[in-house]
Amino acid sequence: MEDKKMSIKTSILWNTWGSLVYLGCQWLLSVLVIRISGFENSGILTLAMSITNMFYSIAVYGMRTFQVADTENEYSQGTYVLSRAATGLTAFILCTAFVVINRYDKISSLSIIIYMVFRLGEALFDVYAGFFQKYWRMDYLGKSMVIRGVVMLCSYIVFLGLFNSLPVAFGAMALSTFLVIIFYDRRNVKRITNIKSDGNLKKVQELLIRCFPLVVYLFLNAAISSIPRYFLEKFCGNDKLGVYAAIAAPTLVVQMASTYIFNPFVTAFAEKYHAGDRAGFWKLLFTCVKVVGAVSVAAMAGAALLGEWGLLILIGEKILPYTDLLLPLVACTILTAFSWLLCGVLTVVKDFRGLIISNVAAVVSGAVSSVVFIKLWGMQGTSFATILGLTVEIVLLFVFLQNRIGKSASLSRS
Numbered sequence: 001m002e003d004k005k006m007s008i009k010t011s012i013l014w015n016t017w018g019s020l021v022y023l024g025c026q027w028l029l030s031v032l033v034i035r036i037s038g039f040e041n042s043g044i045l046t047l048a049m050s051i052t053n054m055f056y057s058i059a060v061y062g063m064r065t066f067q068v069a070d071t072e073n074e075y076s077q078g079t080y081v082l083s084r085a086a087t088g089l090t091a092f093i094l095c096t097a098f099v100v101i102n103r104y105d106k107i108s109s110l111s112i113i114i115y116m117v118f119r120l121g122e123a124l125f126d127v128y129a130g131f132f133q134k135y136w137r138m139d140y141l142g143k144s145m146v147i148r149g150v151v152m153l154c155s156y157i158v159f160l161g162l163f164n165s166l167p168v169a170f171g172a173m174a175l176s177t178f179l180v181i182i183f184y185d186r187r188n189v190k191r192i193t194n195i196k197s198d199g200n201l202k203k204v205q206e207l208l209i210r211c212f213p214l215v216v217y218l219f220l221n222a223a224i225s226s227i228p229r230y231f232l233e234k235f236c237g238n239d240k241l242g243v244y245a246a247i248a249a250p251t252l253v254v255q256m257a258s259t260y261i262f263n264p265f266v267t268a269f270a271e272k273y274h275a276g277d278r279a280g281f282w283k284l285l286f287t288c289v290k291v292v293g294a295v296s297v298a299a300m301a302g303a304a305l306l307g308e309w310g311l312l313i314l315i316g317e318k319i320l321p322y323t324d325l326l327l328p329l330v331a332c333t334i335l336t337a338f339s340w341l342l343c344g345v346l347t348v349v350k351d352f353r354g355l356i357i358s359n360v361a362a363v364v365s366g367a368v369s370s371v372v373f374i375k376l377w378g379m380q381g382t383s384f385a386t387i388l389g390l391t392v393e394i395v396l397l398f399v400f401l402q403n404r405i406g407k408s409a410s411l412s413r414s
Contacts, residue, residue: 055095055116099112250314362392
């Protein structure tokens, strides 16, 4: 094993580059499906993404931040890997049950289940990415995301083009993802740490119990945006969901880019928190807020000035009647970025109660308003319901964070 760490700056650059490439490849999935197959298949893709987002949260178990913040190695690396196998299997079973209960048609059902297999590959990579991040070897992480993104996208294009079948295309994506993880990620993780499991199931059980509040929070967090889309499909059908997703796809760059900016700082937040550096903790948080804010302002201005032109180039004239959906969707992604930032910080300080209460309030307000807003305003109501839920969440998260830092014995007064 090699224990050589890279500088924080170099690691962040590699992570950012890889993340943006992978994000771009994922974004192209939604754009190309319209070009190749039309709005109906775009709706099925969006349905698969929305549903599996919730069960993916169970697979990753909200453990990434906890894993990276475990600087004293309370749990072995093998324990984290073994726990991911357990959570992944559970997530797949629950996702399959959800599909059966909702009685989707054959193509939609197969698409959702096979796409979930692809998401399990991402969940496995997530635990390896935690090791890369923890030991400041995000060059491996960044290179992996570039490789996986390109291979995944090429597989998707080739098989969707040849067979015009989303289940087949998703199967090719899943296979390519697991191959990269096996032959690239696993080998590089072994260079920096020992991931061999000692088979201690009690430690796995202890870890899962300890992180249970995290998976509850993450499931609820995923549901905030997924539930309004679920109701849109139920009330308006796959075609309308496909249109909504087509316009939403470019906006995801904002929230994902903001997340990739924040993720490398998780270890720094944990170190300042445990060291009692209250001033440094708040300074780091406001630095992240300013960066995310700058990205958000640029995104909103770009959408207002160039959004219609960009959608025309990417999707074609058939999207022009729906371009009024763009700015509210950008607002959704901006609010999502800020909520993810605050959720990540609350995870570092281990205020799980605050996380769960904030997300429950967001889910309830978003779900109730979805039923009303979508019936009143159609696709636009989906965005309005999401905005309401996220606003409720952000306000509560900040209140809980202030209380936690103010009362924590771990942080001394500056």
